[in-house]
Amino acid sequence: LLLSLLHSQYVAAKLGQEFTEPPPWTMDDVFPDTNSRTPVIFVLSTGADPTAMLQRFAERKGWLPGERLHMISLGQGQGPIAEMLIAQAAKAGDWVCLQPCL
Numbered sequence: 001l002l003l004s005l006l007h008s009q010y011v012a013a014k015l016g017q018e019f020t021e022p023p024p025w026t027m028d029d030v031f032p033d034t035n036s037r038t039p040v041i042f043v044l045s046t047g048a049d050p051t052a053m054l055q056r057f058a059e060r061k062g063w064l065p066g067e068r069l070h071m072i073s074l075g076q077g078q079g080p081i082a083e084m085l086i087a088q089a090a091k092a093g094d095w096v097c098l099q100p101c102l
Helices: 002-015 027-033 051-060 079-092
Strands: 069-073 095-099
Touching: 027 051, 051 069, 051 095, 069 079, 079 095
Parallel strands: 069 095
Antiparallel strands: none
8 A cells, every 4th residue: 555655656746646546527428438338347446336326327317217227236146147137238228237246
């Protein structure tokens, strides 16, 4: 952690702070670049959860819960169900949120 912090400080000092902080974004920014074959993958820190953000985005798009955005919690026995849901969503152009993907 300390080494990572030192690297970030060095890069910020030499190149600028914009090279050490991710730019702000919204699902509205990302959505035009997606399709049924282009996933959005969130790499999250511990405790981060994009579920509420995805649900708000779906609501703004007029998608009813479970209509275009499908949520599934992965755990014992959920793999085959998730695979089926992904295959169906890819054909329909829907979204699937798999949680957690470790």
